Amino acid sequence: MAASPGRLDKAYGTFALCDEAYALAGAEQARYRPGGRILSVQFLPHLYWAGSATVGALGGSFVPARVTGLDFALTALFTVLALDAVRELRDDLPTPVLALLSAPTARLVLPGQMLPAAFALFTAGLLARHLTRSRRPRHV
Numbered sequence: 001m002a003a004s005p006g007r008l009d010k011a012y013g014t015f016a017l018c019d020e021a022y023a024l025a026g027a028e029q030a031r032y033r034p035g036g037r038i039l040s041v042q043f044l045p046h047l048y049w050a051g052s053a054t055v056g057a058l059g060g061s062f063v064p065a066r067v068t069g070l071d072f073a074l075t076a077l078f079t080v081l082a083l084d085a086v087r088e089l090r091d092d093l094p095t096p097v098l099a100l101l102s103a104p105t106a107r108l109v110l111p112g113q114m115l116p117a118a119f120a121l122f123t124a125g126l127l128a129r130h131l132t133r134s135r136r137p138r139h140v
Helices: 003-016 019-025 028-031 035-062 072-089 094-109 111-135
Strands: none
Touching: 003 035, 019 035, 019 072, 072 094, 094 111
16 A cells, blocks of 8 residues: 655654754744645754754764864754744743753753653653643633
8 A cells, every 4th residue: 555645744844853943933923824835844854853863973983072062053053943932922922941951850860861850850840730721611
């Protein structure tokens, strides 16, 4: 049985999802874009990401050890993406605050396992918030 083009689009869209594509496709303006446009928006960052990773893997050994600052580039990228996400979440400020509180708490509680602990705390906080919000009576 052959896959339909729509299923291939969805499969590729899931495969090609990277942080930059998510930031673009998750924006408020993207809700009004057709699926083909979103797919093309995903293709370009995916191509860039895969190409850059390949070039980095092949050419990284040629960068002299005395070059500093390259390790901060990824941190800067995620900082910019986080700031854009916070701007989009103006009505939902508790989510970024919860994320910001999860990291230092995890660092204090389980310093050797900070990343999994921070994810667990953040997930638990989101679930708790969801459960408390879903129990509130809705006003019409």
